[in-house]
Amino acid sequence: MPSVKIGAVTVGQAPRVDVTADILPLLPGVELLERGGLDGLTREDIAAFQPEEGDYVLVSRLTDGSSVTFAEKYVLPRLQNAITELEDAGCRLILFFCTGDFPDTFQSRVPLLFPGRVLKGMAPAISSRKTAIVNPSPLQKDQSLEKWKLYLQEPVSFAVSPYEGEAGVRQCARQVAETDCDMVILDCIGYTQKMKEIFQEETGKRVILPRTLLARVAMELL
Structure with missing residues (x-):
């Protein structure tokens, strides 16, 4: 029986091996595809995303294991791109690896599951x-x-x-x-x-x- 494809979007960088270590045992028969809002960016790039007064603040993990703090507004378009890529890859459900609040502006043909x-x-x-x-x-x-x-x-x-x-x-x-x-x-x-x-x-x-x-x-x- 073929595995079911589901997607995961992190606001940081994928893959989130720290998260999947705990959740994959709970997802039998699932192929998990991951994308991140900061994928492909250097720490210098991300430094431009520093939150200012009034910004909604996010904290997430980079692939080198370190963490970064940044304003949500800078990654929203990149998160939408991640959603679209996972849809196009055949995912039937997309999980958000973030408990933060997000605006109801994301477009998706499949359910988006927000832990928050x-x-x-x-x-x-x-x-x-x-x-x-x-x-x-x-x-x-x-x-x-x-x-x-x-x-x-x-x-x-x-x-x-x-x-x-x-x-x-x-x-x-x-x-x-x-x-x-x-x-x-x-x-x-x-x-x-x-x-x-x-x-x-x-x-x-x-x-x-x-x-x-x-x-x-x-x-x-x-």
């Missing part, structure tokens, strides 16, 4: 008090709280990069453990299964990991 939208539908059903929202950068604090206060009773923002090792993640988890939050949302596709386990170990709270949630929802649509 899945999270916003799921989280209010299982959190009744304060919720810890963990983002990669302090620059995302205001936009994160602005988003989540529409869906959660009392979101509390924390920041730790998933791209700089597990020591910082454990330190952040210990900070969350000192709060009375009843759930943790790791609000970036870059957080790993191991990082989820660190938060569970340190906090004893429910922890939602977007990358594995995304894969499980995708399987329902195939």
